[in-house]
Amino acid sequence: xxxxxxxxxxxCGRQQxxxxxxxxxxxxxxxxxxxxxxxxxxxxxxxxxxxxxxxxSLWRYLPLLPVEPHTxxxxxRVGFTPIxxxxxxxxxxxxxxxxxxDEGQNPTGSLKDRAAAVGMAKAMEAGENAVACASxxxxxxxxxxxxxxxxxxxxxxxxQRAPRGKIAQLLVFGATVVSVQGSYLEAIELSRQxxxxxxxxxxxxxxxxxxxxxxxxxxxxxxxxxxWQVPDWVVFAVGDGCTIAGAWKGFVDAYSxxxxxxxxxxxxxxxxxxxxxxxxxxxxxxxxxxxxxTLADSIAVGAPLNPxxxxxxxxxxxxxxxxxxxxxxxxxxxxxxxKAGVFGEPAGVAGLAGLRQALDQGRIGRxxxxxxxxxxxxxxDVYSAGQAVGEPLSVKPNLxxxxxxxxxxxxx
Amino acid sequence: xxxxxxxxxxxCGRQQxxxxxxxxxxxxxxxxxxxxxxxxxxxxxxxxxxxxxxxxSLWRYLPLLPVEPHTxxxxxRVGFTPIxxxxxxxxxxxxxxxxxxDEGQNPTGSLKDRAAAVGMAKAMEAGENAVACASxxxxxxxxxxxxxxxxxxxxxxxxQRAPRGKIAQLLVFGATVVSVQGSYLEAIELSRQxxxxxxxxxxxxxxxxxxxxxxxxxxxxxxxxxxWQVPDWVVFAVGDGCTIAGAWKGFVDAYSxxxxxxxxxxxxxxxxxxxxxxxxxxxxxxxxxxxxxTLADSIAVGAPLNPxxxxxxxxxxxxxxxxxxxxxxxxxxxxxxxKAGVFGEPAGVAGLAGLRQALDQGRIGRxxxxxxxxxxxxxxDVYSAGQAVGEPLSVKPNLxxxxxxxxxxxxx
Numbered sequence: 001x002x003x004x005x006x007x008x009x010x011x012c013g014r015q016q017x018x019x020x021x022x023x024x025x026x027x028x029x030x031x032x033x034x035x036x037x038x039x040x041x042x043x044x045x046x047x048x049x050x051x052x053x054x055x056x057s058l059w060r061y062l063p064l065l066p067v068e069p070h071t072x073x074x075x076x077r078v079g080f081t082p083i084x085x086x087x088x089x090x091x092x093x094x095x096x097x098x099x100x101x102d103e104g105q106n107p108t109g110s111l112k113d114r115a116a117a118v119g120m121a122k123a124m125e126a127g128e129n130a131v132a133c134a135s136x137x138x139x140x141x142x143x144x145x146x147x148x149x150x151x152x153x154x155x156x157x158x159x160q161r162a163p164r165g166k167i168a169q170l171l172v173f174g175a176t177v178v179s180v181q182g183s184y185l186e187a188i189e190l191s192r193q194x195x196x197x198x199x200x201x202x203x204x205x206x207x208x209x210x211x212x213x214x215x216x217x218x219x220x221x222x223x224x225x226x227x228w229q230v231p232d233w234v235v236f237a238v239g240d241g242c243t244i245a246g247a248w249k250g251f252v253d254a255y256s257x258x259x260x261x262x263x264x265x266x267x268x269x270x271x272x273x274x275x276x277x278x279x280x281x282x283x284x285x286x287x288x289x290x291x292x293x294t295l296a297d298s299i300a301v302g303a304p305l306n307p308x309x310x311x312x313x314x315x316x317x318x319x320x321x322x323x324x325x326x327x328x329x330x331x332x333x334x335x336x337x338x339k340a341g342v343f344g345e346p347a348g349v350a351g352l353a354g355l356r357q358a359l360d361q362g363r364i365g366r367x368x369x370x371x372x373x374x375x376x377x378x379x380x381d382v383y384s385a386g387q388a389v390g391e392p393l394s395v396k397p398n399l400x401x402x403x404x405x406x407x408x409x410x411x412x
Numbered sequence: 413x414x415x416x417x418x419x420x421x422x423x424c425g426r427q428q429x430x431x432x433x434x435x436x437x438x439x440x441x442x443x444x445x446x447x448x449x450x451x452x453x454x455x456x457x458x459x460x461x462x463x464x465x466x467x468x469s470l471w472r473y474l475p476l477l478p479v480e481p482h483t484x485x486x487x488x489r490v491g492f493t494p495i496x497x498x499x500x501x502x503x504x505x506x507x508x509x510x511x512x513x514d515e516g517q518n519p520t521g522s523l524k525d526r527a528a529a530v531g532m533a534k535a536m537e538a539g540e541n542a543v544a545c546a547s548x549x550x551x552x553x554x555x556x557x558x559x560x561x562x563x564x565x566x567x568x569x570x571x572q573r574a575p576r577g578k579i580a581q582l583l584v585f586g587a588t589v590v591s592v593q594g595s596y597l598e599a600i601e602l603s604r605q606x607x608x609x610x611x612x613x614x615x616x617x618x619x620x621x622x623x624x625x626x627x628x629x630x631x632x633x634x635x636x637x638x639x640w641q642v643p644d645w646v647v648f649a650v651g652d653g654c655t656i657a658g659a660w661k662g663f664v665d666a667y668s669x670x671x672x673x674x675x676x677x678x679x680x681x682x683x684x685x686x687x688x689x690x691x692x693x694x695x696x697x698x699x700x701x702x703x704x705x706t707l708a709d710s711i712a713v714g715a716p717l718n719p720x721x722x723x724x725x726x727x728x729x730x731x732x733x734x735x736x737x738x739x740x741x742x743x744x745x746x747x748x749x750x751k752a753g754v755f756g757e758p759a760g761v762a763g764l765a766g767l768r769q770a771l772d773q774g775r776i777g778r779x780x781x782x783x784x785x786x787x788x789x790x791x792x793d794v795y796s797a798g799q800a801v802g803e804p805l806s807v808k809p810n811l812x813x814x815x816x817x818x819x820x821x822x823x824x
Contacts, residue, residue, distance in 0.1 A: 075496045077514075084487045151500050168794050169794065172801055174750030179805065179806045180807060190814060337557075341562075342488075342561075392591040393589065394572075411610060
């Protein structure tokens with residue numbers, strides 16, 4: 001792993017060795033970031049490098065990942081998700097070009113598979129037999145699925161209120177699911193204690209510095225799939241801030257080794273019921289924690305662990321943040337399904353709602369080239385989908401009743 | 413489309429022209445099959461042809477599909493699903509080699525996207541603005557999603573009892589969903605009348621001869637992804653019989669143009685509560701319709717429309733049929749998740765239950781190379797998943813209570 005120089009603390013600036021189990025800064029407990037030797041990477045990796053590469057997953061980008069070449073990797077196909085042009089949807093928004101990257105096509109249905117793929121590789125390097133995290137959502141199912149595929153035990157801490165459907169998926173993957181009789185914060189705290197007590201691999205986002213490296217592959221893929229022509233804007237929903245920070249890191253890495261010749265602007269979108277990062281962005285003041293009142297559960301984070309990295313990503317890119325209501329999110333879900341054939345979960349489509357707003361407010365120009373990342377599959381939350389749409393037509397089994405009920409466009 | 417000779421009726425043998433809207437036989441209403449000019453196809457398509465092909469979807473196989481080169485195609489990435497080696501699961505079964513093809517990674521979550529991709533292409537050729545089918549399941553969501561992506565209207569007929577979750581996905585895709593106040597058969601009958609009355613494109617499986625051509629691409633992909641080394645056995649769950657018939661056609665096509673040098677044996681698996689094809693296979697007598705009593709709803713077909721094609725596929729291949737209980741299906745779901753990190757819906761994992769049985773009974777040898785196709789994503793039916801697994805551990809938020817609850821393997 002000679003292409004990785006070290007880890008650096010984003011808080012105190014201290015360097016430390018990139019060991020597989022290293023988490024937060026030994027000195028100040030700040031968040032660490034992987035620092036690459038870009039010159040060394042650039043010796044090997046250029047546009048030509050990818051031309052005949054037959055690795056159809058995020059491991060295409062191994063020379064830019066903090067993983068040893070021979071580390072056992074998840075056998076699941078993580079990454080290599082498709083990008084669609086969406087002219088009909090672009091037309092409705094009044095945009096010239098809209099591109100959609102569908103991260104719901106990952107093996108457990110969300111972008112979080114990218115984090116788990118790299119996280120599990122580091123767990124294998126660390127030699128840990130068990131991995132753990134506290135999460136009710138996509139991060140948990142990604143960890144459980146990829147751990148199972150590698151034959152490793154996963155222990156997932158969830159608050160008592162976690163929905164049964166989400167727990168079922170974790171249990172199918174054979175994870176040990178600990179339902180903590182208490183709040184989400186109590187579940188996190190117990191996971192922290194247990195990880196320390198039993199020596200499990202710590203797979204919590206914003207604590208483990210490698211997960212964001214997995215997430216950045218979404219941007220490396222965007223660059224390559226668009227033939228290195230970077231969009232003007234890239235849109236992500238924002239919860240704890242790790243995903244948009246990871247995406248930005250991917251663009252910075254690609255730029256630093258000369259794969260792309262400019263950087264995109266980032267639009268980060270939060271739900272109005274849980275938008276502390278967006279508030280901090282616009283106020284310029286310190287982040288104030290909020291309650292978590294949105295149906296977009298994957299981005300319902302009132303006290304985010306990684307706001308600084310996210311704020312830096314949006315600011316450095318010259319981008320902006322938007323805040324959208326649950327109603328706008330549900331409208332976006334329906335719009336995306338009807339006009340592009342992509343079914344996203346509420347958090348996954350929040351970006352579309354924010355894009356719409358940014359266009360209406362003139363913050364994004366209609367001639368700019370925009371890529372929207374749909375971060376999770378709608379099948380993860382069919383209940384919310386039910387709220388986004390109306391009722392079916394109910395008819396008696398005869399043509400006359402049917403004709404009376406059908407919309408005119410179908411009557412030919 | 414000079415590589416397509418004509419359609420042939422599997423019942424009366426009559427040839428007819430392959431028009432985009434042709435459905436069943438004009439003479440006897442039998443099921444039609446597409447006949448290719450294999451010599452012409454083989455002139456262009458050989459192993460070399462695929463080596464540098466950068467089309468990462470089922471359209472890799474366009475020269476073997478009944479679609480014109482310039483027909484507008486679904487922009488969704490259909491096909492190019494991954495195959496995983498599953499050594500841990502193979503070990504439990506006592507098999508040397510088990511391969512898993514995860515069709516749940518298709519855009520709407522099932523193999524049926526392949527049928528809809530080709531079906532929608534034919535609808536575009538036919539110039540129809542609206543497409544229709546009767547289905548509650550994967551075929552409906554595949555049609556709705558791919559129609560939306562192409563900007564075409566879809567009208568889906570469902571029986572009154574169809575679960576709300578499945579309807580929500582159809583409505584998100586903007587389909588007109590007609591809930592028929594009656595049985596499934598009444599929904600089918602009303603769809604038939606309406607298709608005729610309004611001139612919609614008929615997208616019902618076993619009536620439309622092109623859908624099975626889409627399904628066959630799963631086998632073309634298997635052949636190519638395994639570097640043309642055909643497995644000894646290929647395992648599919650069986651409902652109406654169209655999928656296993658399509659898969660077999662893919663192998664026959666590949667063999668006929670010389671891409672592969674032998675054919676696999678097919679293992680078809682039905683649920684005990686709805687196994688008329690399996691019964692007919694083993695009795696050698698005419699098919700007797702059954703009730704539909706299984707939680708594997710995607711293969712709950714008591715009166716299949718395409719039993720002859722399915723029976724022919726299994727018999728011609730030298731394969732066999734198995735019948736599995738719902739309990740075995742739920743066990744298979746859990747086993748697949750725990751040991752391979754793949755979450756399949758009940759019908760999607762029924763094949764694994766059948767494989768297990770066939771191994772136990774010695775019908776498949778433990779040294780044979782087996783590929784299991786998981787036909788649909790477990791997220792489609794989280795309710796059944798809940799039945800397949802136990803409960804999470806419930807603990808108070810302290811380490812002592814946690815230690816008492818955790819399985820020993822996790823205590824380090």
